[in-house]
Amino acid sequence: MPDLDRIVRDIADEMRGRTDRGEVASYIPELARVDPGAFGIVVIDRDGAVASGGDSEAPFSIQSISKVFTLTLALGMVGDRLWKRVGREPSGSPFNSVVQLEYERGVPRNPFINAGAIAVTDVILSGHQPREALGEIVRFMQFLAQDTSIAIDEAVAASEQRTGFRNAALASYMKSFGVIDNPVDYTLGVYFHHCAIAMSCRQLAMAGRYLAHSGRHPGTGLSVVPPERARRINAIMLTCGHYDGSGEFAYRVGLPGKSGVGGGILAIAPGRASIAVWSPGLDASGNSHLGRIALETLTKRMGWSIFGV
Known part of the structure; x- marks a missing residue:
């Protein structure tokens, strides 16, 4: 079993050192002021264990x-x-x-x-x-x-x-x-x-857990949505969650995900984990540039793509 804590820390270290960070959203003046050097990641696995790295507690606009x-x-x-x-x-x-x-x-x-x-x-x-x-x-x-x-x-x-x-x-x-x-x-x-x-990576990963647990809130045991609806929301996230970059995200990351122009991405590994990453610099489609790279690295190292290893 891969060491999730170590992998998440390594990814945060790798992303901190990269210079290809994309461009922050400038058409919303408040977002243009965000530090492009920020990066955070949190993974909450099926047992509730939390692995985090970087600016994981810093709040950002989830958009x-x-x-x-x-x-x-x-x-x-x-x-x-x-x-x-x-x-x-x-x-x-x-x-x-x-x-x-x-x-x-x-x-x-x-x-x-x-x-x-x-x-x-x-x-x-x-x-x-x-x-x-x-x-x-x-x-x-x-x-x-x-x-x-x-x-x-x-x-x-x-x-x-x-x-x-x-x-x-x-x-x-x-x-x-x-x-x-x-x-x-x-x-x-x-x-x-x-x-x-505004949410931190930790808060966002916590909020997304129901989609990794067949619609059930793992903290309370309550049903947020029926399992079929959770599956269908995940399906729409996979096909539509990254605008005209959704195909590229599915190809490279292989998980349902939803991005925001604040630089965050919520990704779901069904049955395995809820994941949040944040890096404010965006690619041409308006998705977090380093966020997508970090998630691609994570799914490769953990074998978490819904399409198989």
Whole structure:
């Protein structure tokens, strides 16, 4: 059995010494200020043992990783009716593409591109005030991670609202096709704020454990989602979790994963581990450059690809 602690520490040391770090997200001003030299990794195995390295306790903006948890909540609220509002296919386009949305008459390709996540947020908002919906999302994250300190970074949320013109265009376009039910400003406000949740690698890996345990929360024994739904969320993460870089991630890492432009990646080794990495520099598709390399190294050394060793 490989020594997970040693492997994780070695990966953190390797990544710390690399100079090819990608570029931090500059279109959100608050994210442009993040130190590109940061790197953290946490792996929580099936027995609950935690292996960590680097800046594993430093909070960062999870951004689109929050879409995994909002998808889980929305499916719990409306079940498979959600798929009338959003598709399940890879996009093959940038995460904020307007062209694809126009071509497909306002129905987003999947729940992890921006348009799809805005539609999912609108489902959660229905029947609530924005503050109530946002509170429900944050409490869900706190429950999953067993950590009530998890909160929204208000400076990042404000920065996104000031500069989120493309997302406003996507939401307005979907509204014209009846995909968005609530006032656009309300839906966007909740969307920007849940993307601005700040978490450390440890907190994020803790929150993702239910997807590695067939939908069960290993800390409480409670069912978060049925096993079939956990499997299907993992499937969408594998095919759509890295935007137009999803195929490359599946090819190189071989695990379901979801990235965010804050530089984080949540990856799931079903039945084995929940993994979080963070390195703020992004590749051309908006995914963490060193995060993907670190995960590729980890899966090779541990033999954790879902496609076999």
